[in-house]
Amino acid sequence: MIHFQNVTKRYGEFTAIDNLTIDIYEREFYALLGPSGCGKTTLMRMLAGFETPTEGTIHLAGQDIAPVPPNKRAVNMMFQSYALFPHLSVWENIAFGLKREKMPKHDIDDRVDEMLRLTRLEKFARRKPHQISGGQRQRVALARSLAKHPKLLLLDEPLGALDKKLRQETQFELMDIQEKTGTTFVIVTHDQEEAMTVASRVAVMDHGKIIQVATPDRIYETPNSVYVADFIGDVNLIEGTAKPNGSDVYAMSWHEGHEPLAVQSPNGFSDGQKCHLAIRPEKVSISADKPEAADNAVQGRILDIAYLGNISTYHVELPTGAVIKAQAANTRRIARRAFTWEDTVWLSWTATAGVLLAD
Amino acid sequence: MRRYFLIAIPYVWLLALFLVPFAIVLKISLSDAAIARPPYFPQFDWAEGIRAFIAELDFENFVFLTEDDLYWKAYLSSLKIALISTFFTLLAGYPIAYGMARAPAEWRPTLMMLVILPFWTSFLIRVYAWMGILSNEGFLNQFLMWTGIISEPLTILNTNSAVYIGIVYTYLPFMILPIYSALERLDGSLIEAAEDLGCSRLSAFWLVTIPLSKNGIIAGSFLVFIPVLGEFVIPSLLGGSNTLMIGKVLWEEFFSNRDWPVASAVAVVLLLLLVIPIVLFQRNQQKQQEAEQ
Numbered sequence: 001m002i003h004f005q006n007v008t009k010r011y012g013e014f015t016a017i018d019n020l021t022i023d024i025y026e027r028e029f030y031a032l033l034g035p036s037g038c039g040k041t042t043l044m045r046m047l048a049g050f051e052t053p054t055e056g057t058i059h060l061a062g063q064d065i066a067p068v069p070p071n072k073r074a075v076n077m078m079f080q081s082y083a084l085f086p087h088l089s090v091w092e093n094i095a096f097g098l099k100r101e102k103m104p105k106h107d108i109d110d111r112v113d114e115m116l117r118l119t120r121l122e123k124f125a126r127r128k129p130h131q132i133s134g135g136q137r138q139r140v141a142l143a144r145s146l147a148k149h150p151k152l153l154l155l156d157e158p159l160g161a162l163d164k165k166l167r168q169e170t171q172f173e174l175m176d177i178q179e180k181t182g183t184t185f186v187i188v189t190h191d192q193e194e195a196m197t198v199a200s201r202v203a204v205m206d207h208g209k210i211i212q213v214a215t216p217d218r219i220y221e222t223p224n225s226v227y228v229a230d231f232i233g234d235v236n237l238i239e240g241t242a243k244p245n246g247s248d249v250y251a252m253s254w255h256e257g258h259e260p261l262a263v264q265s266p267n268g269f270s271d272g273q274k275c276h277l278a279i280r281p282e283k284v285s286i287s288a289d290k291p292e293a294a295d296n297a298v299q300g301r302i303l304d305i306a307y308l309g310n311i312s313t314y315h316v317e318l319p320t321g322a323v324i325k326a327q328a329a330n331t332r333r334i335a336r337r338a339f340t341w342e343d344t345v346w347l348s349w350t351a352t353a354g355v356l357l358a359d
Numbered sequence: 360m361r362r363y364f365l366i367a368i369p370y371v372w373l374l375a376l377f378l379v380p381f382a383i384v385l386k387i388s389l390s391d392a393a394i395a396r397p398p399y400f401p402q403f404d405w406a407e408g409i410r411a412f413i414a415e416l417d418f419e420n421f422v423f424l425t426e427d428d429l430y431w432k433a434y435l436s437s438l439k440i441a442l443i444s445t446f447f448t449l450l451a452g453y454p455i456a457y458g459m460a461r462a463p464a465e466w467r468p469t470l471m472m473l474v475i476l477p478f479w480t481s482f483l484i485r486v487y488a489w490m491g492i493l494s495n496e497g498f499l500n501q502f503l504m505w506t507g508i509i510s511e512p513l514t515i516l517n518t519n520s521a522v523y524i525g526i527v528y529t530y531l532p533f534m535i536l537p538i539y540s541a542l543e544r545l546d547g548s549l550i551e552a553a554e555d556l557g558c559s560r561l562s563a564f565w566l567v568t569i570p571l572s573k574n575g576i577i578a579g580s581f582l583v584f585i586p587v588l589g590e591f592v593i594p595s596l597l598g599g600s601n602t603l604m605i606g607k608v609l610w611e612e613f614f615s616n617r618d619w620p621v622a623s624a625v626a627v628v629l630l631l632l633l634v635i636p637i638v639l640f641q642r643n644q645q646k647q648q649e650a651e652q
Contacts, residue, residue: 048551048555049554049555050551050554069554070551070554070555071554071555071556071557071558071559072557075555076555076556077551077552077555079548079551079552080548081546081548083546083548083549083551083552084552085549085552085553085567085571086571087570087571087573096553096556096566097556097557100556100557100558100562101557130650144556145555145556148556148557
């Protein structure tokens with residue numbers, strides 16, 4: 001539905017968006033994820049019409065939207081600050097866009113009531129924005145931006161101002177509303193957990209470029225670069241050289257005097273190519289004795305234990321000096337934990353647990 | 360205790376410098392004119408006592424104000440001039456304030472400085488400067504004749520137009536500053552949100568910018584309207600003989616006619632008239648403060 005073709009945006013010397021080509025499909029919940037200053041907000045503002053690309057074109061439903069001003073686009077935006085009109089009541093805020101369309105009064109009433117029901121704000125219709133809580137304000141902003149049946153809804157860090165618990169609840173509400181309305185959502189966020197929770201596809205951005213676009217599970221399980229692996233969640237990176245050992249199977253030598261690690265990875269590598277093994281801590285098992293059947297096993301010493309309640313993260317120092325993180329669920333009470341500081345343990349993982357990434 | 364003391368100082372100050380003079384003026388307004396020094400009667404006499412003194416006071420002068428149509432015409436004319444010039448000051452001040460608020464942040468202190476700069480020169484000197492600009496041989500006429508727009512000099516000085524020009528010029532900063540402070544706080548994303556929801560630039564201005572700077576507009580209008588109503592210097596220097604303003608009438612009663620009681624009555628009525636917009640102004644300020652909390 002949306003197609004960015006070689007879009008570049010420069011502010012003087014600074015390149016915010018660098019020759020970017022992406023597609024966003026209908027009814028999709030698309031997340032733009034990246035650190036602040038990576039260009040994700042610029043990308044969104046170009047969709048809303050507040051910025052124009054320096055080069056390249058953006059098509060919305062087959063139409064080039066560059067000459068269309070923001071007030072003529074079938075695109076609505078939910079602002080990071082919510083941008084609710086302080087002099088208007090909740091009801092009037094939601095009706096604002098509808099009144100601009102010269103919609104009959106009766107239809108406006110119906111539509112606003114429908115939006116109030118959808119966002120569970122019926123009781124607050126007469127209040128002014130400063131008389132309601134942050135979570136309610138966020139829902140008013142959402143209702144207001146959805147009221148006009150936009151083809152595309154843009155959400156700029158929509159949950160940034162909410163506390164963690166409310167944020168998690170709202171994430172599910174957002175997904176619900178997106179499913180109910182069938183609108184295409186594009187969300188900008190720097191919170192990877194949020195992106196993973198709500199989005200059907202996640203685009204990881206850095207320095208004005210899209211690094212990887214994929215479903216949340218693929219982004220997490222098979223990142224295409226060290227940057228993505230590192231940005232999303234926790235990861236262990238082991239540097240080494242690849243040696244092909246059958247189809248898609250590699251023996252990665254990582255340190256002299258240690259057995260090469262067996263990795264199965266779809267990314268192709270040539271013999272002797274430098275590479276990184278990225279492996280998630282929860283995919284590394286920890287045990288007192290050397291496991292028999294494991295594809296890879298290394299010995300190390302527990303340096304640190306981070307107790308997080310449901311799980312513990314063990315920082316294990318290998319003889320090479322590298323530190324590997326391993327996570328284990330705390331199925332027993334902490335007093336009966338099998339390992340403690342300074343214990344020598346074995347870490348093991350299967351050949352398919354990690355991915356091999358180029359430099 | 361100390362807090363009361365701190366509050367007491369300004370109140371004692373106000374009592375001494377506002378309430379006491381006002382009481383004296385009120386008393387004079389209830390007296391009769393006399394060819395004497397001071398030119399009114401009665402004077403308070405300890406020997407006769409307060410009762411006899413009060414018995415001499417009456418509302419004759421206030422009755423006189425309603426009988427001679429000069430006075431209510433002067434009040435009405437002042438009201439008209441104050442309303443019209445407030446409107447023009449708003450018309451000139453709003454775009455300036457808007458431009459200042461939209462200017463790059465590093466420019467704003469300079470622009471603010473430029474608005475306040477005229478206060479560094481005496482108000483009287485600036486009004487005299489306008490006489491030099493507006494007179495028949497003044498800079499404005501010379502310039503217009505030089506450009507060929509007019510062949511005969513325009514008579515501006517000593518007309519109501521000159522009064523309006525003088526008032527708008529003098530009171531412009533009082534209009535700009537409150538509007539500027541309202542506009543500066545305006546969140547730019549509100550305008551973007553309005554556009555996003557289908558407003559054109561102009562309708563976003565009407566539906567969002569104007570309502571949200573309403574308090575600044577009201578405050579600025581009162582700050583101009585209240586002093587202009589009693590303005591004396593500008594109409595007497597720039598205005599003509601047919602410029603009728605109550606401040607001028609007041610001055611003439613006091614100094615030309617030496618009729619202090621009638622002049623005091625004029626002043627008391629003017630003050631009572633001004634109480635209404637002042638109370639409204641205070642209410643607006645209070646509401647604004649409550650809204651900010």
